[in-house]
Amino acid sequence: MEIGLRLAVSLAQIAAVMGVVMLTVMVLTLAERKVLGWMQDRMGPMEVGPYGVLQPIADGLKLFFKEDIIPAGANKFLFTLAPILALVPALIGFAVIPFGPTMTIELFGMQVKPFVISDINIGILYILAFASIGAYGIILGGWSSNSKYSLLGGLRSAAQVISYELNVGLAIVGVILLSGSLSLVKITEAQAGGFWNWFIIAMPFPQIFAFVVYVISSVAETNRVPFDLPEAESELVAGFFTEYSGMRFAFFFIAEYANMILVSCVAAALFLGGWNAPYPGTILEYIGLERIAWMENVVWFAAKVYFFLFLFFWLRATLPRLRYDQLMRFGWKVMLPIALGNIVLTAIAAYFFPR
Amino acid sequence: MNVATTAQPKRKPSLGDWLKTLTFYELLVGMKATLTHLLNYKPITLQYPHEKRLLPDNYRGMLALLRYDDGTEKCVGCDLCEAACPSRVIRVVSGEVPGEPTKRYSKEYYMDMTRCLFCGLCVDACPVDALGMTREFEWAVYDKRQLHLNKQQLLAIGDRAYPVREKRLELQHPNVAFFNVTFKHLPQKEN
Numbered sequence: 001m002e003i004g005l006r007l008a009v010s011l012a013q014i015a016a017v018m019g020v021v022m023l024t025v026m027v028l029t030l031a032e033r034k035v036l037g038w039m040q041d042r043m044g045p046m047e048v049g050p051y052g053v054l055q056p057i058a059d060g061l062k063l064f065f066k067e068d069i070i071p072a073g074a075n076k077f078l079f080t081l082a083p084i085l086a087l088v089p090a091l092i093g094f095a096v097i098p099f100g101p102t103m104t105i106e107l108f109g110m111q112v113k114p115f116v117i118s119d120i121n122i123g124i125l126y127i128l129a130f131a132s133i134g135a136y137g138i139i140l141g142g143w144s145s146n147s148k149y150s151l152l153g154g155l156r157s158a159a160q161v162i163s164y165e166l167n168v169g170l171a172i173v174g175v176i177l178l179s180g181s182l183s184l185v186k187i188t189e190a191q192a193g194g195f196w197n198w199f200i201i202a203m204p205f206p207q208i209f210a211f212v213v214y215v216i217s218s219v220a221e222t223n224r225v226p227f228d229l230p231e232a233e234s235e236l237v238a239g240f241f242t243e244y245s246g247m248r249f250a251f252f253f254i255a256e257y258a259n260m261i262l263v264s265c266v267a268a269a270l271f272l273g274g275w276n277a278p279y280p281g282t283i284l285e286y287i288g289l290e291r292i293a294w295m296e297n298v299v300w301f302a303a304k305v306y307f308f309l310f311l312f313f314w315l316r317a318t319l320p321r322l323r324y325d326q327l328m329r330f331g332w333k334v335m336l337p338i339a340l341g342n343i344v345l346t347a348i349a350a351y352f353f354p355r
Numbered sequence: 356m357n358v359a360t361t362a363q364p365k366r367k368p369s370l371g372d373w374l375k376t377l378t379f380y381e382l383l384v385g386m387k388a389t390l391t392h393l394l395n396y397k398p399i400t401l402q403y404p405h406e407k408r409l410l411p412d413n414y415r416g417m418l419a420l421l422r423y424d425d426g427t428e429k430c431v432g433c434d435l436c437e438a439a440c441p442s443r444v445i446r447v448v449s450g451e452v453p454g455e456p457t458k459r460y461s462k463e464y465y466m467d468m469t470r471c472l473f474c475g476l477c478v479d480a481c482p483v484d485a486l487g488m489t490r491e492f493e494w495a496v497y498d499k500r501q502l503h504l505n506k507q508q509l510l511a512i513g514d515r516a517y518p519v520r521e522k523r524l525e526l527q528h529p530n531v532a533f534f535n536v537t538f539k540h541l542p543q544k545e546n
Contacts, residue, residue, distance in 0.1 A: 039389040043400045318385045 083251035086137025096123035142240035153239025157230035188274030204353035264308035419513035429485035439480035489516035
């Protein structure tokens with residue numbers, strides 16, 4: 001009985017988070033086209049609903065009813081597996097993201113943490129591990145399609161994701177050194193009390209370089225412009241998902257946007273203080289509304305995440321795609337030394353000025 | 356003229372160059388440009404089926420056969436349009452007007468609009484202004500055989516595009532009426 005109740009509460013939490021993430025993905029597909037359009041003096045989608053706001057629903061319906069094609073000569077098992085392998089790791093990472101303040105509420109006689117599904121003590125490591133598995137979905141999808149474009153896209157993705165995964169991991173190490181924990185909840189709590197405590201500018205050693213490395217590497221890791229070599233539409237048709245159609249294509253699509261949200265959440269939690277407001281405490285607390293102070297924290301978290309998502313669109317509207325050798329050189333010769341140097345300096349600073 | 360490009364001698368990067376690289380100066384310039392366009396949002400898009408652009412006066416749209424104001428066809432079946440057409444769009448089958456051996460008309464008149472390039476040479480070639488270019492352009496069809504137009508269809512296009520028609524040639528030109536001595540029903544020379 002107790003176990004069943006706990007399972008039900010956990011499932012409800014997971015469903016809520018999945019719902020929010022899927023809703024955000026829907027909003028993002030529209031927002032990306034709108035923002036790109038506005039930046040290029042266009043209007044974006046305008047036909048479905050007022051100002052095109054129902055476009056994601058129309059797109060979803062279309063993808064749902066499209067024919068599911070498996071190309072001749074494709075490896076059927078891997079071809080079917082690849083989209084799932086891409087989508088699941090992208091969604092599973094949200095389990096450890098703290099969306100709001102750490103608090104426990106009594107629910108059916110149980111202690112429930114409402115704003116984090118599971119506060120495991122190796123949260124950030126868990127996210128990195130699953131992000132790496134997501135690369136398998138792309139590589140296998142590219143390989144199993146039996147198409148040269150897909151294969152090239154998969155190859156590029158393999159090299160790119162490995163190179164930039166390294167930089168993401170190394171950029172995070174500085175934050176972990178300062179906070180002394182791998183749990184995203186603890187890392188966020190360590191940044192409480194005003195924006196000067198956020199790890200991007202926090203003493204003893206501001207993680208601004210790590211932040212820049214992380215943002216650039218995460219753009220590369222999610223295969224977004226200007227690092228969208230795996231799907232480079234002007235070179236490789238659509239890269240690794242050239243041969244995919246219908247719901248399988250939609251899975252890759254959702255995975256890409258879910259990955260964007262995930263890296264934005266991680267960036268907000270690690271460097272920009274997560275759900276902490278840029279001032280100590282919350283305004284709602286000061287005016288005597290402690291019970292709903294969590295709303296302010298959640299809004300701050302959402303604002304930071306949406307800032308990063310806007311940055312993704314903004315970069316896409318501005319920058320041309322890098323050449324492959326430029327991408328590799330930038331990853332290994334520029335980002336990696338910066339990340340390593342940051343670790344060394346942070347370690348020295350953290351040793352002499354312990355928090 | 357020396358076409359061969361000589362490589363610029365590589366300048367030693369100054370402190371400013373390094374600062375620009377470190378602060379992503381060039382990227383920020385580009386991002387500022389896109390953000391400026393986002394903030395001063397003035398789309399140049401025309402929501403086409405809902406709003407249409409103003410066509411110029413000399414717009415060359417769908418071709419049409421015209422009539423005089425009394426409903427008779429202008430076309431005299433001279434085949435000059437067929438000869439002028441560079442894409443062989445037009446096919447005219449000429450014939451005598453029954454009972455009037457001096458008059459000819461087009462018994463059949465076909466246009467294959469799938470080939471037309473809307474150059475307007477047929478309109479220029481026509482000696483009696485029987486052809487006109489309308490301002491219609493929305494002629495997308497599901498079956499391209501619908502673009503093989505016959506005389507009736509072309510006349511219908513002309514009727515709806517030019518509701519105000521010209522008078523007969525004999526009536527609109529005074530000099531034609533001046534020499535009009537054989538036909539008593541036409542306006543005669545004023546004395």
